[in-house]
Amino acid sequence: MSSHPKHHAGTRLHNDHVIYGVAFATALFAAGLVLFELFFAQALPGPALTDGALSAAQSKAIDTILDTAKTFTEWAVAVIGATAFFLKIGSDKDIKISRTDLAFASGIFLLCITSIAFWQMAMSLTADLLTVDQSPLTNDRWRRLFAYQYISGLAAICLFAVYVFQSFWMRIRNLT
Numbered sequence: 024m025s026s027h028p029k030h031h032a033g034t035r036l037h038n039d040h041v042i043y044g045v046a047f048a049t050a051l052f053a054a055g056l057v058l059f060e061l062f063f064a065q066a067l068p069g070p071a072l073t074d075g076a077l078s079a080a081q082s083k084a085i086d087t088i089l090d091t092a093k094t095f096t097e098w099a100v101a102v103i104g105a106t107a108f109f110l111k112i113g114s115d116k117d118i119k120i121s122r123t124d125l126a127f128a129s130g131i132f133l134l135c136i137t138s139i140a141f142w143q144m145a146m147s148l149t150a151d152l153l154t155v156d157q158s159p160l161t162n163d164r165w166r167r168l169f170a171y172q173y174i175s176g177l178a179a180i181c182l183f184a185v186y187v188f189q190s191f192w193m194r195i196r197n198l199t
Contacts, residue, residue, distance in 0.1 A: 064144035066151040095176045096142045099135040127186035134179035141172035
């Protein structure tokens, strides 16, 4: 690399464009999640609860689903922390963080945030449905939100595993 001032200015300009691009993409993603919630995660007219209340079995089923979803959310938060810790370990050992590392970390963060957002939408829809005396168990949108949460969370965990394997593989390969 050159120590020429124009080279440094070009690199800084490129980095600024990358930062602006990431910020713009993040804003679009957040707006997409908000729109998705506004148009998809809303209670629609549907069948009312029998006798205006959940049965004991329905209540237990909803509690089980909500507890499982909460666990997926906790896993998503843990994967975010593990990814950040993994990046920090590399930087503490003076290992250059590559574009591949950043791509994996970005994908993992995006999937985890998506999983958490679907959980929040499903929780909100649960409250909305129960407020209008509808059973969440018979609501297709409610079930899909939890499926999307699970799929995005599982994808984040899998991508993290691939990232860790790839990182160790590259470091081992560079040692030989």
